[in-house]
Amino acid sequence: MFRFKQFTIQQDRTAMKVCTDACVLGALADVTADRILDIGTGTGLLALMAAQRNPDAFIDAVELDDAAYSQATENVAASSLGERIQVIHSRIQAVGGEEKRYDRILTNPPFYTNHLRSPDGAVNRALHTDDLPFPELIEVVGRLLKADGQWWVLLPPYEMGVLTQLAEAMNLRPFRRLHLRHHARKPVFRLISGLRYGAEAVTDETLDIYEPDGRTYTAAFRALLQPFYLIF
Structure with missing residues (x-):
């Protein structure tokens, strides 16, 4: 169980499980929109x-x-925020159509391709791209994102490069990119990108979770997560 301030x-x-990089995505992404889609909502x-x-x-999540859908439904129902969230049990490839497009799409997608498999099928679905390969993900986003919408995605650096190249073919390009590090002496381990149609320039930023001591949260990280984390 992970307690936040409002849920x-x-x-x-x-x-x-809840992880720091996903929380950074949730706190950073532009959600000033009427209709939001969360692809692969998990919890x-x-x-x-x-x-x-x-x-x-x-929000459509x-x-x-099966188990994740059930748990997400329970988490949403237990929250005071749940009236505006619909949890949908489906492959994302089967969701929506011309009449259903979104202002914002949030994605923390699976990214492993050739890594060793877990005996747990749910773990494989969460971590490996079999059920949602990048080309299919981009096709889905192209079908469901409004012309003036934004797609926010979280991936490791190499996989983000692959995804960005594929998205370029649909004229979806990054306009904002956050490089996430554990601290200044560590390499970037995740990128968070905001993409939109026809973006001409990208703003790059770096966020360190900790000070170089590896224990003290940076002021920037505290400020970003303060609305959510009980410890701030």
């Missing part, structure tokens, strides 16, 4: 963070895995 995440039945974390940050947004 609680139960995660005993989900393969992907419901990103959907709940978006609902907290934007009291006027309506899509999840394929």
Whole structure:
């Protein structure tokens, strides 16, 4: 269980637990929008963070895995934010159509391709791209994102490069990119990119979670997560 200031995440039945990089995505992404889509919601974390940050947004949170869908539904229902979140049990490839497009799409996608498999099928779905390869993900985003919308995605640096190259073919380009490090002496381990159609320039930023001592949270990280973390 992970308690935030305005909601609680139960995660005993989900393969992907609450992690710092996903929380940074949820706190950073632009959610000033009426309709938001969370692809692969897992515990419901990103959907709940978006609902907290934007009291006027309506959010569709899509999840394929049975146990994760059930747990996300319970987490949303237990929250005061849940009236504006719909948890949908489906493959994202089967969701929506011309009549259903979104102002913002949030994605913390699986990214392993050739790594060793877990005997747990839920873990494989959460970590490996089999159920949602990058080309299919980009096709889905192209179908569901409004012309003036934004797609926010979290990936390791190499995988973000692959995804960005594929998205370029659809004229989806980064306009903002956050390089996330544990601290200044460590390499970047995640990138968070905001993409939109026809973006011509990208603003690059770096966020360190800790000071160089590896224990003290940086002021920038504290400020970003202060609305959510009980410790701040």
